[in-house]
Amino acid sequence: MEKEVGAGHKGSFTAKVLSNQQIRECYYRLNLKLDPIGSRLFETAKPGRFVEIDLAGLPLPPEDKIPPALRDAAYRQILLRRPFSFSDVIFVPGQNGPCVKLEILYCILGPATLRMMTLAGGDTLNLIGPLGNGFALPDTLKKAVLIAGGMGAPPLLHLGGYLKRHRPEVETICFAGAKSCEDLPFTLKIGNLTGLVLEEFDVLGIPSLVATDDGSAGFRGFVTDCARRWLRDNQPNPGETLVYACGPEPMLAEAARLAKEFDLPCQVSMERMMACGIGLCQSCAVEIKTDSPGQTEYKLCCKDGPVFDSRNVIFNL
Ligand SMILES: Cc1cc2nc3c(=O)[nH]c(=O)nc-3n(C[C@H](O)[C@H](O)[C@H](O)COP(=O)(O)OP(=O)(O)OC[C@H]3O[C@@H](n4cnc5c(N)ncnc54)[C@H](O)[C@@H]3O)c2cc1C
Numbered sequence: 001m002e003k004e005v006g007a008g009h010k011g012s013f014t015a016k017v018l019s020n021q022q023i024r025e026c027y028y029r030l031n032l033k034l035d036p037i038g039s040r041l042f043e044t045a046k047p048g049r050f051v052e053i054d055l056a057g058l059p060l061p062p063e064d065k066i067p068p069a070l071r072d073a074a075y076r077q078i079l080l081r082r083p084f085s086f087s088d089v090i091f092v093p094g095q096n097g098p099c100v101k102l103e104i105l106y107c108i109l110g111p112a113t114l115r116m117m118t119l120a121g122g123d124t125l126n127l128i129g130p131l132g133n134g135f136a137l138p139d140t141l142k143k144a145v146l147i148a149g150g151m152g153a154p155p156l157l158h159l160g161g162y163l164k165r166h167r168p169e170v171e172t173i174c175f176a177g178a179k180s181c182e183d184l185p186f187t188l189k190i191g192n193l194t195g196l197v198l199e200e201f202d203v204l205g206i207p208s209l210v211a212t213d214d215g216s217a218g219f220r221g222f223v224t225d226c227a228r229r230w231l232r233d234n235q236p237n238p239g240e241t242l243v244y245a246c247g248p249e250p251m252l253a254e255a256a257r258l259a260k261e262f263d264l265p266c267q268v269s270m271e272r273m274m275a276c277g278i279g280l281c282q283s284c285a286v287e288i289k290t291d292s293p294g295q296t297e298y299k300l301c302c303k304d305g306p307v308f309d310s311r312n313v314i315f316n317l
């Protein structure tokens with residue numbers, strides 16, 4: 001297994017907002033430049049880890065920018081930090097060591113993400129991170145099959161970019177699914193051979209296939225069924241292939257079933273509501289099988305996860 005130098009090191013630091021760009025009706029791309037402490041902490045952070053952001057002091061956007069469905073929730077106080085993965089970590093060389101830029105893709109869901117809409121270049125945020133364990137990248141890995149559902153996509157985009165930069169020998173393919181094409185946090189474009197592809201993966205040289213439940217783009221149906229078709233046609237070698245999945249829990253459960261069907265190991269990135277993000281409050285339990293048959297125990301999504309071996313997870317369905 002690849003060893004992460006400095007794994008487990010985390011801290012509190014600030015980040016300057018470079019840009020906060022709307023990419024779809026409810027999706028934004030936030031670019032942050034970390035201070036020297038954050039930059040050092042992120043030097044070795046691998047994909048699948050996350051940060052907790054303090055958003056309590058931000059103002060609400062103007063009333064006409066608040067989606068009607070969120071008008072009541074908008075005024076709820078934000079006491080707790082909110083967890084976000086990153087879709088890219090960029091190192092910019094500098095005289096006193098590299099400066100790190102983080103890219104976060106976020107979806108407007110409630111009071112905290114609504115307030116994130118107001119972030120503008122020059123604003124400062126306080127972050128804690130990098131948190132969690134991240135995806136395993138075994139030395140034997142030759143083929144990575146990424147399966148993203150809805151907003152599960154950001155850490156898989158980071159993983160794709162990371163593999164291209166650090167493990168170029170690994171062949172990577174991405175399957176991204178959503179209810180409808182409007183719910184995909186990516187830019188769709190026509191690929192050379194395969195029909196619709198995702199621009200963000202295309203620029204990395206990673207082939208991608210799109211699935212939508214309503215058939216508005218790409219394969220009509222679940223993203224896991226799209227991946228199943230590809231696995232049947234390509235029969236990747238179980239000894240050197242890993243499935244990485246991130247998205248809603250039912251999709252993760254289906255990705256786990258799919259991987260089992262093809263005898264492939266699978267890493268699932270789980271989501272839980274997180275109060276502290278650092279293993280103190282016990283609010284983010286995930287039920288995991290132990291080595292004793294029929295026995296389970298609870299692990300913490302923020303500290304032991306968010307990435308788990310799918311064979312061990314008892315999914316909440
Ligand atoms: C490890 C991790 C990484 C994440 N990465 C991203 C990311 O890259 N981009 C992104 O947009 N979001 C990400 N999230 C989710 C993000 O933290 C929530 O969308 C955010 O906290 C919502 O805050 P809010 O106050 O706007 O809405 P809230 O009022 O807190 O939430 C609105 C509704 O969204 C659902 N929800 C919110 N958070 C979670 C959760 N953790 N698990 C299950 N359901 C939830 C609930 O139904 C809730 O009622 C991540 C969550 C985790 C745990």
Ligand code: FES
Nearest residue numbers: 277279281282302
């Ligand atoms: S969020 Fe507090 S223990 Fe995980």
